[in-house]
Amino acid sequence: MGHRVAGRRGERGSAVVDFVLVTVLLVPMVIGILQLALVLHVRNTLASAAGEGARHAAVAGSSAGAGRAKVEELVDGALSADFVRRVDVHPVRVGGAAGFESVVEADVTLLGLGGPAVHLRVTGHAVAEQAAQP
Template sequence: MSRPRGERGSAVVDFVLVLVVLVPVFLGVLQVALVMHVRNTLASAASEGARYAATLDRGPADGAARTRRQIDGAVSGRFADDIEAHPATVDGAPGVEVVVHATVPALGIGGPGVSLTVTGHAVEEQRP
């Protein structure tokens, strides 16, 4: 089947026009997936650190160290640079709060990123 003379090469133009729309959409979905993965990992590590710090004979510094190890093992140590752990009140009871601040770079390659702040809370164990 032959094309009329005026339509030769139009498939290339159509491909480029579709690619101009699909590539940014695909990269945007990838960025959202990366940010959600890092956010969920940080939240899990902060909660684990808070629970660890709330056990008997442990303190906020132990929880921050545990959170740092969890993040370093799961994603990257660069996300574990800004971790705060301090005593807090959780639902009216004494507890521990672990806060993690991190920036996820654009598509993981640098440049302006997405700032995240996640917290983990736990009620302290009491001696019987």
């Protein structure tokens, strides 16, 4: 006759409990890491687009409108339009010289799906080129 190992009966179902306890800790941590990655990606993309938009507006013969269009083109090519809330390019003084500032504001929701949002505001600056004098 077979002998049963003492104490085995009390461990039935313990693997399920262990799985649930680990999952309860692991899933929020993974979602948090994914959210952080999304926010950093959006922030870096917006910062790059803002800088490029300011530089585009600062080129001799260009305008703030052209800089704004450049920002929107770059953002549309890399992100969903749902993120961006406002794009503004306007003339400013940069270190005492004439230049342009590009401001991009966005809201990044939980994994891009909805819910509470992280508000981002990034800026880019560029000194305006001066047209060559004959």
